[in-house]
Amino acid sequence: MSLNYKADIVFRNVSFIHSGRANSIAVKDSKIYLVGTDAETRDVTGCDTKIVDCQDMVMIPGFHDAHLHILRLSANLTKLYCGPERAPTITDIKELLELEARKTPQGGWVKGWGYDHELLLEKRHPNRVDLDQAVPNHPVRLDHVSGHATVMNTMAMNKLGFSEYSVDPPKGVIGREEESGFPSGLFLDMGEYIGKSMIPYRDQLELEKGIILANQWLISKGITAIQDAGIGNDLERWNLFKRLKTLGLLDPQVTMMVGYDYCDEFSCLPIATNHLETGLSVGPAKIMLSLTTGSLIPDQKSLTDTITRLQLKGWQVAVHAVEQEAIECAATAICLASKIKSGARHRIEHCSEGDPTVIPLVDKSGAIVVTNPGFVWHFGDRYRSTLGSNIVSNIYPTGSLENWKIPWAIGSDAPMIMPDPILDIYTCATRVSKSGNPVGKEQAIPISQGIKAYTYGAAYSCFQEGQLGSIERGKFADLVLLSRDPTGLGYYSPTDVNVEMTVIRGRVVYEN
Ligand SMILES: [Zn+2]
Incomplete structure (x- = not known):
């Protein structure tokens, strides 16, 4: 029999949505060890057990x-946002890109995201001509909010080897200029392909950031x-x-x-x-x-x-x-x-x-x-x-x-x-x-x-x-503590309920 049956961490004064009598959770080795009353978890509380008072707030599974x-999300968080609230027209997008280019070291990529052609005043996707006008001397990549379309300027297309001879991949579409058949700069459903060919350009530090x-x-x-x-x-x-x-x-x-x-x-x-x-x-x-x-x-x-x-x-x-x-x-x-x-x-x-x-x-x-x-x-x-x-x-x-x-x-x-x-x-x-x-x-x-x-x-x-x-006992202790019981309010306004604490594998990773 193991001598150490004490919990690593105990959450006290917890409310549950369907509570019964329980108001406490003990966690041991990343897993839920006991769900019970405060008196019951006291039995497994040792001198090394950390105690967290949840002040009667509501705990639900994480x-x-x-x-x-996640990789696109993280990339976007370090990229220039060009969504409709910031850039309602293609002219606005061009201005944002131009400003960004001024801050970008020579040869560096200018990367934007978040435009939605249906919400732009012009009701169309930008194209390479638009982007060339704004940023002629850096490669530019601008992603649609959906991730299903990407626009590049001429320099970016050249860098990645796109030309009038490029053929559409099986699942994607290369937009073309009507007269010349030259790529227009718009690429549909080719994000993964473009992303992969850009990997040498993606800086490790930027990814981690x-x-x-x-x-x-x-x-x-x-x-x-x-x-x-x-x-x-x-x-x-x-x-x-x-x-x-x-x-x-x-x-x-x-x-x-x-x-x-x-x-x-x-x-x-x-x-x-x-x-x-x-x-x-x-x-x-x-x-x-x-x-x-x-x-x-x-x-x-x-x-x-x-x-x-x-x-x-x-x-x-x-x-x-x-x-x-x-x-x-x-x-x-x-x-x-x-x-x-x-x-x-x-x-x-x-x-x-x-x-x-x-x-x-x-x-x-x-x-x-x-x-x-x-x-x-x-x-x-x-x-x-x-x-x-x-x-x-x-x-x-x-x-x-x-x-x-x-x-x-x-x-x-x-x-x-x-x-x-x-x-x-x-x-x-x-x-x-x-x-x-x-x-x-x-x-x-x-x-x-x-x-x-x-x-x-x-x-x-x-x-x-x-x-x-x-x-439940034996499951991983992945939990979230909410400021109020969202089910108790009938309708709640999303600002009425806050995430107060996030617990992953029994470790508190976030506190409001
Ligand atoms: Zn998806």
Whole structure:
């Protein structure tokens, strides 16, 4: 029998949403050791046990962002922001870039992000001519807010070897100037390709600086686990994440999805068992199902074949599907593949256009949905003005997913939006946009269901519910302390509820 049965840390005077008598949590060796009354945890409190008084605030499991892009988020945090609030026109973007270029050493890249062509006064993407006018003597890269488009100036294109002879890669599109056929500077769905060819230009220090900023943001929002959904995630990326974890720059549990082109590189790793002890684990194989070129790529048959092939090798897959047509295709493929192997927990990412005709298909497929209700708050006004009312009523269909009892989770898809679980859960309950307009009110759900999707649902979506996602003895002590019980307020305003403390593996990593 072990002599040392004392806890490492005890959280006292805790409120729980469904409390019973318990008001205290003891943690030992990164895991929850005991949930009970103060008197019960006193038995496991020794002289070396650290005691934290939680002042009757509410403790819930740490938030788990089931879909984001941490490297892009961190890169953006060190780049020039050119979003609509700062630059409503292309002329404004040009001015910002010009100012940035003046501060950039000779030969250095000028990097901006966050523009949204639909919100620009000109209602178009900038092109190389615009960027050349602003910055002729530095390479410039400007990323769309979605991450699905990039604009470069002529110098940047030359540096990366783009010319009139460049051919479109299978999944991307090189924008062309009408007369000459020369690349216009706009590149669609080529971010990973461009990123990879730019790696020699990406400074290590800049990367680490961005990761530190992103980490700080995540823990300040109560996020204790993330899943990175990069389609370019390969073995090299895995080693990068490993290094960032070893350096202690990323506190949350990281689950890295693997781009399906790179799955074979991972045959040396035990993908079936998730090593949560190291704080880094392999997640599903990520497949992009896109309509960028006008038709679905890959097509129905090759998607079904790919999923079947990957699941035979032990992979869970996560299919990016936004439009109704794409969701139907993904659900059909998952349904067919699941006839061969059940319990694979394949996923549909985004499921944005959750029309009533596709939800039963998703249900039948047995897929888990990882959706982005936070977009409703950030982009809801645009959905209302550009999409048909039937699409708007079913966008990011949180209510339908609950009604059909489809397992689901929430992802921020950062850097599309900044991760903010309290705001996203509020949006699930209110279904209002930034300016207070209703966006699919019929999809509203209780706050408790939003919390579940952001904690247990996310853990379930990557086979981690045995170790994460709820406050239970034996699970990792990944916890967040909130200033108020969000479920007790009916509706709350997101500013009413603050993250007071974030605990990862029993260690307090953030305090307000
Ligand atoms: Zn994504």
